[in-house]
Structures are given as structure tokens and as C-alpha cells.
């Protein structure tokens with residue numbers, strides 16, 4: 150397993166539309182393992198393959214809250230989820246706002262409104278087809294990550310003024326680093 154570099158705005162790779170995966174094999178599982186390690190290291194609660202420069206429709210996620218004082222690598226507190234070729238087959242009319250962040254737009258947080266519940270279809274780490282309805286942070290996070298697969302960032306849901314300011318802040322921070 151390896152920690153990969155996470156691409157940040159305004160890298161044009163982040164605007165690419167990712168390709169459908171043909172087969173869930175050991176090579177794809179190695180990418181998912183790297184993505185999970187990269188996400189835990191960041192730290193974050195989700196990551197799309199394009200954020201590490203791989204234009205394939207793969208997402209990893211872990212929404213598990215860590216018990217107070219537990220080290221991030223503590224056994225038993227992880228609940229990794231893997232999504233290959235995820236599709237949203239139903240969206241609720243009810244909407245909800247959430248203060249989102251993104252590892253590709255570091256240090257920027259702003260509210261995005263999305264459907265409160267979605268029904269998902271995807272393949273998991275073993276290639277098994279899953280269909281489930283999700284809500285709460287799970288629904289928000291999967292919609293954020295699926296936007297990445299289509300080259301869309303959460304700042305694309307904001308005004309042009311806020312988006313331009315966010316990109317300028319990230320560029321300035323990168324120059325200073």
C-alpha cells in the first residue's frame with residue numbers, strides 16, 4: 150500500500166470525466182487500498198480516484214467516528230467502504246445543506262445543498278453488486294465524491310466569486326508552502 154499525492158485545484162486533471170471500470174481485479178483493489186491509505190493519512194472521510202490522478206469510477210469512504218483519544222490507526226474503529234461504478238438511481242425531493250470540505254480544495258469549507266437521501270447502485274471491493282438507500286452524511290459524501298467522477302468540485306456549486314476566491318486561496322497557500 151502507498152500514500153499517493155492528492156491533486157489540488159486548479160489542476161486540470163480534476164476536471165476530467167472518469168471512465169467506467171470493466172473488471173474488479175487485484176490491480177483495481179491495489180488502487181483502492183492506496184486510496185484508502187491516502188484518505189486516512191490526509192485525513193478525510195472520502196476520496197475519488199481522480200483526486201490521485203486515476204481517471205476511473207472508483208471511490209473510497211469511511212464515515213466512522215473515532216472514539217475520543219483513539220489513535221487514527223486503532224484497530225476496530227475503521228469502517229471502509231468501496232464504490233466501483235456508482236450510480237444514483239433515485240434522489241429525494243427533500244434537500245439538505247452541509248458545510249462541505251474537499252482534500253483537493255484544502256482549508257476551504259462552504260455549504261452545499263443536495264438531495265437528503267439517494268438510492269445507490271455500485272460494485273464493492275469484491276465486485277459484488279449492491280443497491281441501498283442512504284441518508285445523512287453518507288448521502289452528502291457519496292454525492293460529493295460522485296461529482297468528482299464527473300469532473301465537478303463542491304466549489305462548482307458556489308457562486309463564481311466564491312469559487313474564484315477559493316482557487317486563489319489554494320494557489321497562494323501552495324506557493325507559500
Ligand code: K1U
Nearest residue numbers: 192193194195249250251252253289290293
Ligand atoms: O476530498 C474529498 O472528496 C474528501 C472530503 C469528503 C467530504 C467532506 C465533507 C462533505 C462532503 C464530502 C473530505 O473528507 S474533507 C475533510 C473532512 O471532511 C474531514 C476530515 C477529518 C475528519 C473529519 C472530516
Ligand code: ZN
Nearest residue numbers: 250251252253
Ligand atoms: Zn472532494
